[in-house]
Amino acid sequence: MEPAVAVNPWVAVAYLASGVLFILALRGLSSPATSRTGNRFGMIGMLIAVVTTLVTHFPMTQLALGPDQACFDNCSASPNWSLVGEIFVAIIIGGTIGFVTARKIQMTAMPQLVAAFHSLVGMAAVLVAIAAFLNPGAFGILGGDGNILTVSRIEMSLGAAIGAITFSGSVIAFAKLNGNMSGAPIILPARHVINLGTLAAILVLTGLFAASQHAGPGENNLFWVACALSFAIGFLLIIPIGGADMPVVVSMLNSYSGWAAAAMGFTLHNTAMIITGALVGSSGAILSYIMCRAMNRSFVSVIAGGFGAASSAGGEAKEQRPYKRGSAEDAAFLLKEAENVIIIPGYGMAVAQAQHVLREMADQLKAHGVNVKYAIHPVAGRMPGHMNVLLAEANVPYDEVFELEDINHEFAQCDVAFIIGANDVVNPAAKTDKSSPIYGMPVFDVEKAKTIMFIKRSMSGVGYSGVDNDVFYLDQTMMLLSDAKKMVEEINKALAD
């Protein structure tokens, strides 16, 4: 039987072109200036892939062939317009949901949206693998002996397994990020044994399925058992991981969705899918690595989970230490007199929706001749680069926004370090206190600044990791205790007077 793909050399070229366009889409993201063109390349690549597939696999009504044989060039058949209609209905329904969601979603909810999208890719991969299992003839992976080709069995089992893990893992990540589920880790007894056992079982089942003599279309229940176990393991892997580690989890699931697409690309012998899968897989892996490095956690310790469960007990019974409290007027006066101001925003700023008033404050300061910069820690938001998007939404120019390693040396020349909604990322304990849970995490050297302004709701709450922060009690620190948005609004009023 002819393989179902690459009947015409131009088809292979078209898929290759869409793969290359996807590479260019990512390449465009090297700077904001080229990024929009890159995104358009991505859309064109996707269009080419979809049109090529529709043209080469145009739905036909079978007239003279058996049920398991696909029809290509030389069999009598007529276009099956009702099936074409059904496909377009599916595209329109999905497309509308996607488009409307993308328009409406708040930028603070981006991590949840991305997790939800990952779950869809995972589910789609599982469904395609199931379809290939039930109807291998259509994918050109049916061997002469009536069994599915051995290598294809391995590829599609792996695709289904990774897809299922991506799906159930992303659903949990979504629920944790969206607040449908507590961010606290859920620790099962002997979870490492259960998880490793389940993973081993999936691999063994895949091996048995590959070696089986009974692997015709839809035959052999080992495939279904492996799928079910994969859904379970995705769930089990993510529930013990705490909310603070979700940026790593979302990046990791991004990677998995890519590997799932690549595995299905192997099954279908499709260049576009393989290239894309490899790109997305590497992208997610690199982002996970960057996030882990920014938190000084090893990838294994994040995946093993449990972080954030016990650490809050540490910082409780501490005596009240003296600190200086300032008013909005004091802050406004010092800010106006300053030459260089560095703003360090954290997720608390986004929660308080203070980014717009913060930008107004920066505008006023710039009008007074103050040099204003923003300093972003890699884990400032809830996913990689999240804080940059939130600032961009508030019309902060991207060339005023700097990454940790690019700006950290500037605190020594800085008059005011303005900390809003951040805490752990400015905690010097990460540099000095070996017993601290955040020890080794790269942090901003704010203590080198002449004045530190720290906006915080009250003195009682501590950061995400539950550690006290010595910066509160420094001589040059002015604590601005209030809701972030209200405080910045008051500073704005005082600046305007």
Added chain:
Amino acid sequence: MDFISILSIFVLACFVGYYVVWSVTPALHTPLMSVTNAISSVIVVGALIASAAAGSSSSKWFGLVAVALASVNIFGGFAVTARMLAMYKKKERPAPKTPESGGAK
């Protein structure tokens, strides 16, 4: 295509991915995630093949559902990426000189 040529494409693409992704500026890591999310929906190719194939009708329905799911991602992923990228603006150079720049949007 034989398995080795497919594997070669895959391995080389992993290297391309590695270098391309490291060149992405950290400020655009969120759009990177949403766009990779959109392009990984190229899995729609498999879904379309399954939908369009004659033969097993259950396989056709699995395919159609997968087409719908992947379409959510394609349209949603590219649209939300475009929306985010449109927000990234450069500093307006003359703005810091004039005190009343509040009127300009």
